[in-house]
Amino acid sequence: MKELSLHILDIAENSLAAGASLVEISLTEEAGALTVTVRDNGRGIPPDILPAVADPFTTTRTTRPVGLGLPFWKMAAEQTGGRFSIESAVGVGTCVTAVFVSGHIDTPPIGDMPGTLVTLVQGHPRVDFLYTHRAGGVDFTLDTRTLRDTLEDVPLDSPDVLAWLSDFLRENLRI
Ligand SMILES: Nc1ncnc2c1ncn2[C@@H]1O[C@H](COP(=O)(O)OP(=O)(O)OP(=O)(O)O)[C@@H](O)[C@H]1O
Numbered sequence: 001m002k003e004l005s006l007h008i009l010d011i012a013e014n015s016l017a018a019g020a021s022l023v024e025i026s027l028t029e030e031a032g033a034l035t036v037t038v039r040d041n042g043r044g045i046p047p048d049i050l051p052a053v054a055d056p057f058t059t060t061r062t063t064r065p066v067g068l069g070l071p072f073w074k075m076a077a078e079q080t081g082g083r084f085s086i087e088s089a090v091g092v093g094t095c096v097t098a099v100f101v102s103g104h105i106d107t108p109p110i111g112d113m114p115g116t117l118v119t120l121v122q123g124h125p126r127v128d129f130l131y132t133h134r135a136g137g138v139d140f141t142l143d144t145r146t147l148r149d150t151l152e153d154v155p156l157d158s159p160d161v162l163a164w165l166s167d168f169l170r171e172n173l174r175i
């Protein structure tokens with residue numbers, strides 16, 4: 001079973017490959033469900049391809065885009081009795097939602113979200129990330145746009161910033 005944080009890294013990499021300048025990741029743990037959304041402002045997925053991207057097993061290999069990130073994410077959520085959806089508009093962006101049933105034996109652990117976020121920022125320092133985590137009525141938010149304003153000319157991938165970011169996330173994401 002793959003940790004959620006590793007799936008989220010895969011899904012966010014799709015957003016980056018689609019040229020997004022903002023990737024919004026949210027994790028919400030409430031009402032017996034863990035909902036993960038990854039929303040981007042990338043190029044979007046054409047409507048003729050959209051139905052096939054999450055279902056490689058039901059389409060023929062010649063007509064589907066090659067890849068397993070989305071199908072595995074869908075399967076992981078549905079296996080717990082949860083659900084998966086993907087909405088996309090060309091030129092606007094894409095939003096991928098996966099809902100896991102909390103406490104189901106097949107619901108993977110969240111894993112290392114600080115590691116995923118630091119990896120994303122380090123690999124894509126010019127892209128902005130908005131991360132929101134809500135659990136037990138407590139909200140945590142990281143917005144690299146705010147961080148960027150504070151840092152002025154210091155790039156987000158400078159070693160000091162990444163080290164700070166890693167510590168900050170590890171201290172605050174214990175919710
Ligand atoms: N956020 C997105 N924006 C635009 N296109 C996307 C997005 N997510 C997925 N796609 C399209 O759907 C295809 C399938 O995505 P998927 O993650 O399943 O596989 P992949 O990225 O091609 O390969 P991998 O197995 O390495 O993830 C992508 O190749 C891309 O064409």
Ligand SMILES: [Mg+2]
Binds near residue numbers: 013014067068069070
């Ligand atoms: Mg992918």
